[in-house]
Amino acid sequence: MRINILIGGSAGHGINTIDQFLTRLLTKKGFHFHSYKDYMSRIRGGTNFTHVTLSDQPVHCHDDALDVIVALTSEIIKEHYDRLTENGLIICDADVVLPEPCRHQVTRLNFKEILKETGNTKGYSMVALGAIVKAIGLEESTLNHLVDKRWTEAIIDANTKTARMAYEATHCVLISIPKTNEDHLVMSGNQAVALGALAAGVGFYSAYPMAPSTGVMSYLTQYETRYPLVVEQAEDEIAAINSIIGAASNGLRSMTSTSGGGFSLMVEGLGFAAVAEVPVVMLDVQRPGPATGMATRTEQSDLNFVLDASQGEFPRIILSFNSIEDAFYKTFRAFNLSDKYRVPVILLSDQYLADSTSTVREPDLKALKIDLHLVKEVREDYRHHDLRTLVQDRVVPGMTSQIVMNDSHEHDENGSVTESASNRAAMNDRRMSKLNEIIKEIEEPRLIGDPEAKDILICWGSTAGVVAAAVDNLTGQGRSVGALIFGDLYPLPTKTLTKLIERGARLINVEGNYQGQLRQLISRELAYPIHHSILKYDGRQFSPGYILKAYEEMIQK
Incomplete structure (x- = not known):
């Protein structure tokens, strides 16, 4: 089971502080979570938000639907109201404007009155935090951990008092989720x-x-x-x-x-x-x-x-x-x-x-083993750039009596600058031939979902968790879909990819750019065109829902 919480307001409202303490409290209580920030490149003004997904299982990406919106400004409601689930909850300041009629549970808190009563004029984040802790079914004692080494005892007491008052004023409580007993960082x-x-x-x-x-x-x-x-x-x-x-x-x-x-x-x-x-x-x-x-x-x-x-x-x-x-x-x-x-x-x-x-x-x-590849004893025939070997441990100045020279010009085996044609070709051959050795250590992409599926989504980098969630969703619907997740990109690992191509899988490229740059790399290395792509380049991350919608539109064409 998962709960998705979006906390948003203006820059300066302490959204980052809420996220910092909420995730700290969730960790102490034994939950898994994933939190991401959406913020503007300005000191004040504009809207920022944090999306926290908590669960009893490891979480690798956020969900599209929201169970809780904590809104410190009306703009947050305007932007995210439609994402609330049917039983979703809104926690908001008294001044926040809600749609009429509002079809969701609402807890309105008068932030200014709470802060006035506690004398904590800068404690907006603590009001929101106390309300969230109550809404997700955690006990009030959870708020005993609102401590920061940068704060004085007076600030800690004021923040704790503010959060407790907000906790008591919050009446809507979601179904709490089970905790995990796993140790995690x-x-x-x-x-x-x-x-x-x-x-x-x-x-x-x-x-x-x-x-x-x-x-x-x-x-x-x-x-x-x-x-x-x-x-x-x-x-x-x-x-x-x-x-x-x-x-x-x-x-x-x-x-x-x-x-x-x-x-x-x-x-x-x-x-x-x-x-x-x-x-x-x-x-x-x-x-x-x-x-x-x-x-x-x-x-x-x-x-x-x-x-x-x-x-x-x-x-x-x-x-x-x-x-x-x-x-x-x-x-x-x-x-x-x-x-x-x-x-x-x-x-x-x-x-x-x-x-x-x-x-x-x-x-x-x-x-983990650290391999420094440094030479401590130099052979008489040591050469700093040895044409006889591609993989060579090196000497650094001061370790031996060997003279070590590094230069930005083309050079010979000892590091001396030269424009010899034969040396240039030999040195370039040796450097580029390293790729033949490097490729042996490059890791193949991870294949998830149905390995025999007709449709295989291809992705790399941070889209991995979102693509995996989309594949799980499609699998839950009884659809046969897989995904090939690249981590090592160059030299491009091609064994698994080649097998998919040979069996006629339809490859669908998923990337956060306009050109489909992994698709272009695959075409360059294998001379194989990938004709289908799901792309996103608006500065925002993928979500599982975005991929599912784009996939449905693609297969219906």
């Missing part, structure tokens, strides 16, 4: 990346703040004094990429993150890392472009860009995250792959996944 997509990097032994992280990637840097700064880690806020993205190349050249596992606009500035540095064969990890948290685009919205439109970013030809690895838990493991894996093959590894996330929060299983740290 709570993290956002950005936090999962940061923790994956820490587990991998990241030693240097440099970035320039750019939504929606900034959360990775903010989270890592909390661990600088506890781990051998330096986090640097660079003056711009060019400085960020060049500084991690310098740190990686000296043996530190190094990483940067940005969004598409920042990645644009990093492109020359990306080429430097590639020709010098310095291992770096780069995270692109996608948002709509071009240029500034929509800074706080989501999209999957950078795949084509990162596939061919920087001039010339060189090997790279591109991985995408299918879930918050996946973001942890993929980030860890990215460092090992980059070190082993001495190539840039580009991680693709997006605003939806980065800013979402969910319960996840505790990572199995014992199963």
Whole structure:
């Protein structure tokens, strides 16, 4: 059983605070949940909302229908009223305008009067929180956990008193759902990346703040004094990429993150890392472009860009995250792959996944092994760029007496700059031939649903959970449908895909962009056209209902 709660109001109403404490309370009470934020790129004004889905089972995406709307402004009702279920509940401020007639349960709270009585003038979020806790059937003692280390005792007491008063004033209660006894953690997509990097032994992280990637840097700064880690806020993205190349050249596992606009500035540095064969990890948290685009919205439109970013030809690895838990493991894996093959590894996330929060299983740290691929003792015939081998451990300055040179120009095996035609061809052959070894470690996409179904939805990245929910819905209707979920994108894994093509499956591409960029990559690599697509490029995430509606329309044509 699941309950979907939407909490919305103006920027400045504390919507993020409500989400933070609600999910914390739900965790303490043993629920699974998934929470995502929809917010505008402005300090005040406009409408923001958080959608929380809670359940006794793991939750990987939100639902279309709502059981509860908590409205601090009339605009939230206008935008989301039609999404309420038949037995849905509205909790709202006394000033909020409702449709006439209103066919749903309503609890009106006079926020201003409650705040006046408790003397807590900035406690809008606590009124809403108390009402929500009552509405979903939790006991009043749940509110004893409204504590934050940034607050004084006086603020904690005022907030708790405000939430309790709202709790007592709320009379409509939904059917409560059973709790789980599983142990789980709570993290956002950005936090999962940061923790994956820490587990991998990241030693240097440099970035320039750019939504929606900034959360990775903010989270890592909390661990600088506890781990051998330096986090640097660079003056711009060019400085960020060049500084991690310098740190990686000296043996530190190094990483940067940005969004598409920042990645644009990093492109020359990306080429430097590639020709010098310095291992770096780069995270692109996608948002709509071009240029500034929509800074706080989501999209999957950078795949084509990162596939061919920087001039010339060189090997790279591109991985995408299918879930918050996946973001942890993929980030860890990215460092090992980059070190082993001495190539840039580009991680693709997006605003939806980065800013979402969910319960996840505790990572199995014992199963993780760090492979640095550093040479501690140098053979007499060691060459920094050895034409005799594709996969080669490296020496960094100071570890041995070996002279180590990294340069952005074409160079010979020792790193010395040369424009020899034969050397150029040999070095380029060696670098590009790494793809033949890398492909052996690329993971095949996951096939879910009916593997023999005629219709197979294809997706990548954060759409995975939504597509899985759509497939479950169709399966529940007795429909035969499957889905192929890509995580590793380049080099493109083709074995499972080829089998589906050979048996005549109808492939339906599902992507958050206009062009169908995975479809284009598949066509490029396999010379196989995919004729059906379900696309979304309005800056908002997919929902199961959106996919179901588009699928029904497609099969009826």
